[in-house]
Amino acid sequence: MTDSLVPVLEAQEKMDTDKMWVIWGPQHPFSHGLWTLKLKIDGEFIVDADPIVGYLHRGWEKETENRDYARIIPMTDRLCYCASMTYSHLYCMTVEKALGIDIPEKAKYIRIVADEVCRIQSHLMWLAAVGTDLGNLTVFLWAMREREYFLDLNVKLCGARMTTNYPRIGGVRNDTTPLFDRDILRTVERFEKAMWDIIYLIDDSSVFVSRMKGISYMTREQCANLGLTGPAMRGCGVDFDIRRDDPYDNYDKVNFEVPVLNKEKKVGDTYDRYMIRIEEMFQSCDIIKQAVQKINAIGKNAPYRLKTPTKVPAGTTFGRLEDPRGESIMYLVSDGTDKPWRLKVRSPIFTNVSCSKAMCDGIRIADVPAVLAQIDMCLGETDR
Amino acid sequence: MAWTYLDKYPKNLAKSLWIMKPVITVTKLFFKTMVHRPVTVLYPYEKEWVPDNYRGRPGLDFDKCVGCGMCARMCVTQAIKLIEVDDDNGNKVMRPQVNIGRCAFCGYCAEYCPLDAMTVTPEYELAEYTRYDLLYGPRRLKYDKTTEGMKVKLEVTLPSDVANGNPERRVCIFDIDKPELNDAKCIGCKKCAKSCPVSAITMVEKGVNDKGKPIIRPEFDNSKCISCKNCVDDCPKDALQIKEVL
Secondary structure, eight states: OHHHHHHHHHHHHTSOOOOEEEEEOSSOTTSSSSOEEEEEEETTEEEEEEEEOOTTOOOHHHHHTTSOGGGGHHHHHTTOSSSHHHHHHHHHHHHHHHHTOOOOHHHHHHHHHHHHHHHHHHHHHHHHHHHHHTTOHHHHHHHHHHHHHHHHHHHHHHSOSSSOOOEETTEESSOOOTTHHHHHHHHHHHHHHHHHHHHHHHHTOHHHHHHHTTSSOOOHHHHHHHTOOTHHHHTTTOOOOHHHHSOOTTGGGSOOOOOOOOSSSOOOSHHHHHHHHHHHHHHHHHHHHHHHHHHHHHOSSSOOBBOOOSSOOSEEEEEEEEOSSSEEEEEEEEOSSSSEEEEEEEOHHHHHGGGHHHHSTTOBGGGHHHHHGGGOOOHHHHHO | OOOSSTTTOSOOTTTTTTTHHHHHHHHHHHHHHHSOOOSSOOTTTSOOOOOTTOOOSEEEOTTTOOOOOHHHHHOTTOOEEEEEEEOTTSOEEEEEEEETTTOOOOOHHHHTOTTSOEEEOSOOOOOOSSSGGGEEOTTTTOOTTOOGGGSOOOEEBOHHHHHTTOTTOOEEHHHHOEEEEOTTTOOOOOHHHHHOTTOOEEEEEEEEOTTSOEEEEEEEOTTTOOOOOHHHHHOTTOOEEEEOOO
């Protein structure tokens, strides 16, 4: 009997135990947006990953070439609905650089306030997504509730919740509305207290911490080689923030700390990347408070919008700023007319998502949503 | 390091009361959330307050509008088209028609209206059953309760004013940017005078040329001109351009 089994066992040893490709997306509840993640799995473990983007490509960069400079600003809002303010800010900043003008002090501080409100609401949107990815619906609801207050601030400032269309070439669309400083300080103070409820829910619960801790380590060298930027990079121990290291628009006149974890320890897992974003929200609150004080000190009748020529002189310009998700870059090639010859956008997510292969290396399938939630996906700006 | 959150976390959960800590936290939060007001509103019956400058659908003051087409030119999605309608006296006039289905709610039409005829309105419930119903004609665009805040004004500070130590002066770009004629290029075709919506251009004879024919040149009445750039766009020889005051 044993003799008859020998050929069967031999065949079993030679049996094909190849790895299997599993495809997540493009329409999957876990993926935030339309993108595909191909995962090569060996049982429960992931050995290879391959992100595929491009389902949302709509020719954004080409379309800008047929519009005059002022009419591109509403389009920049549509790159990412969470970071609409920073993208319009970046575009206006780049064109101002090309024109060689210096915008009024008040406009700079208003832009800082608007940017930081945008950063907080973007991070809260991310926190809500993390909550649902880890199976905590309470975090989702509470984060969305807090986000509503910041969207209300957007409405008071510029009349729209998400597609703000607020910065203009040469300043901002309108002055701060009456009582805006009171409203924003109330909101920020309220948020600083209310945020702790959400933190207690996640950080004091060993369920969520143990799901995030110790998986998907990224080293500083990997971050540099793969082009990871933003809070995800700072969570891996790289101490770099454009707001501090290459300051734009009066960011050098406000005091804030760039959150980065202790470099001596081994950092760079999913939980570290989570913690950086939470701390960034508190730092943004500090920046808002200082900037509102500065706006009040400048006075009511100070200029907030300069008149700029419609035609931009020929040349190339490079602008960059710290987006909620990473480092956004716009590269403008102008040819002396009222339309750009080329406008290139460097989206932080496009490079961050290419790190998903390094992030997913060796983790289990069940951890994939927890790991990829830290990228804070936004496909509108990735595919453009 | 003045860190709010990173100073307290991460905590070593093994050293803390491992399972008791979450239980205490959840119990605390449970009692905290027992008593608070609802954060949502009963939507169709109650509505959120919106400020004056809230960007809902565009509104139009029919009598103020002159049909210059600045809104259609600035519209980012080409949702605005000028159509011919009868005004109160029975004359044919051009007025904007907005396709709400295309509208991006950016507020540019209100901002760039030289006469503040186009406004933003707080109306946001715009669902219709057919696509045709989404077309808002000039009469339908009317909004009764227009306030001053809805007329978004494009007020800028001139860089020259800032340099001269007068930074508090605000000007509207439609008051200062006026068309300018390049006399050598002009052929006197009168197209600019025909396209002007406020009849600010009159054609006048300025002597005769070598062949004995009259030289006709446009003359601008800057008090009437609203800087709508229609004459600049219609000029076949590019003889006109807006002179930007900076």
